[in-house]
Amino acid sequence: MDLTAEEVRKIAFLARLHLTDEEIETYARQLSAILEYAAQLQEVDTANIPPTATVLPLTAPLREDTIRPSLPQDEILANASSSEEGMFQVAPVLEQEP
């Protein structure tokens, strides 16, 4: 199976990755080869075979909902490239009122 440049662009869009035209071309070729290799899975008879999402014999463990200290706000914000008044700062998302 061969992915087209258009399909690769769509995947990159879904994955929120900006790619150059050269990257689009490379990934179209490489991803096609990998998917072709993976296509052998479709020939395996898996009727009545349940999927494995986790190997553990566990159900989601529960704990008491008690109040505990959280990670320190200043250390968290120190990792952001932009913060203000105890918040992460980003470019405006909504148009501002005139």
Added chain:
Amino acid sequence: MTALIDLSLHEAAQALRAGETSARELTLACIARMEEVDGHVHAFLAQTPDLALEHADRADKMLAEARKGENESLSNLVGIPVAIKDVLTIRGVPTTCGSKILEGYRPPYTATSVQRLIDSGAVILGKTNTDEFAMGSSTENSAYGVTHNPWDLARVPGGSSGGSAAAVAARMCFAALGTDTGGSVRQPAAFCGITGLKPSYGRVSRYGLIAYGSSLDTVGIHAHSAAEMAVLYTTMAGHDELDSTSMPGAVEEIQLQDGDLRGIRVGVPKEYFIDGIQPAVEAAVREALNVLGDLGCELQEISLPHTNLALPVYYIIAPAEASANLARYDGIRFGPRKNGDDLWDTYLKTRGELFGPEVKRRIMLGTYALSSGYYDAYYAQAQKVRTLIKQDFERAFERVDLIASPVTPTTAFPIGAHEDDPLAMYLEDVFTLPANLAGVPGLAFPVGFDDSGLPIGMQITGPHLGEAILFRVTHAYQKATDWHNKEALL
């Protein structure tokens, strides 16, 4: 006395207890060794000498108290310098995952595995190189340069935990933590001539392990021998309420008897001795099997019929999980930000410019496999075939106690050998991936060398939570042979 860095972990622990050396002296010896050889090897992304000396001084206090009889139950880890793969967090210490997208990140918390080592008195020397987000088999995918194999600097150390394996092989530390999602501890152990453990899924806490493939990721260990690894393993293993995939209940005790392995049934899967395997690798593994036979093991050929499907299953499931896990890197909360025209554009630019080629490749692959119209054909089908692979192991362990095989089809390959051919690189993991898909533990240890003097490894795999037998068998093998004592000349 042997140079400090040439001691085994137990010899060093003994010398510390006896007061023949101090943790500070031992740590300074490792720091001097890093200065001497890491310019050639590039195992470390961050060296933390100040932190290490702080840990060392604390260890010396613990040792002094022990000598006064105030601390009877002293761990063998007290004062022992170790290195940590740069995908595990240490509060305040730069953690990059080998990626530009986390450059400058200082985590506000410490991984449970690392914390347990620190609490037992270990000395943290620094963070080791890795393929970006642990995606790779050579460390060539690190954004901060490749690590060189101490046995031949023109070759890769394996990956993704190549920095940890090289640091141990070059004797810059006594042991190191790696992580293993598809072979990333065992394959570099084999390439660097050391011993490596990938524990059972759920056995060692993953709190503070920056996620790649969440249903496959494990925290593992590198050292020169099983006996040394056992010290770290017993310190780290066991339940952690901060990790919801951590197994509750007691950890089976590791008993390292000498010699006698009578009655242990070893399965040799015919699917692992395939065309294309390097003859020297097969010969060394067959010879090691003979040694296990001499020690009392009963060898029998077995079949793991779905082995050849592990690779395609892995390269659907791991990228699918990665595409979800790596969605968090958007330049807003951590790491550098590449500002665009608007928030949307900022996401695209930050991720497009700061993720490396292999990470983008796997995010794209995973996004595709999970996307509408392809989910059933790829992701859902891969999860079902994963069940078949897991059942292969379950059936095998009804007949045998452990499974023995090569770790890799070849010895360490030259840097650049798989450039531009991701599929060829993925094939490096063909013998290690099945254990991750089945969640079972695997242990790699050195069993010989090829004609070029490159180390060869053997892997033994046990049932889920069956680490104890892996330690016991490897320890007996290492008592009977001395491959694990061979050293890279640097």
